[in-house]
Amino acid sequence: MIRLFHxxxxxxxxxxxxxLVWVAVRLTAAFARIxxxxxxxxxxxxGVVVAAVLLDARRRNEDLFLGNLGIPPGAIVLHAxxxxxxxxxxxx
Amino acid sequence: xxSTPPLLEVDGIGKAFGASVVLKSAGLQAWPGHITALxxxxxxxxxxxxxxxxxxxxxxxxxxxxxxxxVARPSLARFARAGMMYVSQESALTSLFTVRQHLxxxxxxxxxxxxxxxxxxxxxxxxxxDQKPFDxxxxxxxxxxxxxxxxxQPQCLLADEPFAGVAPKDRPLIAAALRELRGAGAAIxxxxxxxxxxxxxxxxxVWMVSxxxxxxxxxxxAARHHQFRREYLGPRGVIGA
Numbered sequence: 368m369i370r371l372f373h374x375x376x377x378x379x380x381x382x383x384x385x386x387l388v389w390v391a392v393r394l395t396a397a398f399a400r401i402x403x404x405x406x407x408x409x410x411x412x413x414g415v416v417v418a419a420v421l422l423d424a425r426r427r428n429e430d431l432f433l434g435n436l437g438i439p440p441g442a443i444v445l446h447a448x449x450x451x452x453x454x455x456x457x458x459x
Numbered sequence: 460x461x462s463t464p465p466l467l468e469v470d471g472i473g474k475a476f477g478a479s480v481v482l483k484s485a486g487l488q489a490w491p492g493h494i495t496a497l498x499x500x501x502x503x504x505x506x507x508x509x510x511x512x513x514x515x516x517x518x519x520x521x522x523x524x525x526x527x528x529x530v531a532r533p534s535l536a537r538f539a540r541a542g543m544m545y546v547s548q549e550s551a552l553t554s555l556f557t558v559r560q561h562l563x564x565x566x567x568x569x570x571x572x573x574x575x576x577x578x579x580x581x582x583x584x585x586x587x588x589d590q591k592p593f594d595x596x597x598x599x600x601x602x603x604x605x606x607x608x609x610x611x612q613p614q615c616l617l618a619d620e621p622f623a624g625v626a627p628k629d630r631p632l633i634a635a636a637l638r639e640l641r642g643a644g645a646a647i648x649x650x651x652x653x654x655x656x657x658x659x660x661x662x663x664x665v666w667m668v669s670x671x672x673x674x675x676x677x678x679x680x681a682a683r684h685h686q687f688r689r690e691y692l693g694p695r696g697v698i699g700a
């Protein structure tokens with residue numbers, strides 16, 4: 368996991384992608400008339416963020432590149448989640 | 460095959476996608492200092508077998524043993540930490556990086572600064588260093604992927620169709636890189652259709668047909684295999700085998 372910290376470009380990309388997907392999911396939720404989700408809905412939103420970032424990483428072949436360096440997909444989740452989690456806690 | 464035990468042993472692998480059975484009982488072995496070529500028609504399951512080995516596709520049944528240990532849940536990252544590298548058909552590159560950044564990431568993480576300059580020159584990467592993978596041809600991607608493999612110096616390399624889309628003038632580069640890794644003791648498995656290149660590069664031919672694999676022996680022995688000649692090589696046979 369530590370190795371991903373050496374790849375600043377990847378690290379930043381996953382943090383930003385996590386935030387962007389969160390914004391997209393929350394906008395969709397707002398359109399679906401769920402302006403302030405309950406705890407279960409919040410967990411679901413974070414799950415969608417993780418799944419979307421992982422799928423995007425696979426589409427871009429990043430999982431293979433990182434895998435060959437011994438970095439598991441869990442490291443991607445670890446970087447994509449914090450900003451989304453923070454936004455979820457701060458934004459009502 | 461050799462006196463040393465195989466580094467990678469894959470046995471009795473089965474995989475179906477819905478009603479479509481792709482692999483029934485496929486297997487392969489990779490020995491240190493040895494190149495095994497997995498050959499077979501398009502869509503027969505060669506790529507699926509390699510993807511199963513590195514954990515990108517879940518197997519239905521079968522056995523994978525790496526470095527003498529049974530692997531219950533294959534994972535590329537775990538294998539990579541134990542010296543394996545996988546180069547897929549689409550190469551080992553990501554759209555996020557330029558060629559230079561790929562090389563620099565490998566050099567930095569693997570602490571192989573000494574290797575960079577020689578490899579750039581050898582693989583004629585100087586003109587494409589600032590390009591991203593989507594600007595590269597299939598052959599250029601394979602050249603960069605094998606350059607990364609030479610920096611990585613894996614104990615086991617699984618390369619899916621390393622000669623696919625490579626211009627004739629660049630094929631010797633790919634073959635030389637594979638030979639160099641073999642010389643360094645790597646256990647290598649390659650797949651493909653280019654009979655001449657695969658026969659020249661490999662020590663052993665494994666033929667995949669109807670979801671099962673058959674070890675045919677050396678390229679010369681494979682060229683004499685009646686059924687392989689008739690069903691795969693066709694009337695042309697093999698030149699120079």
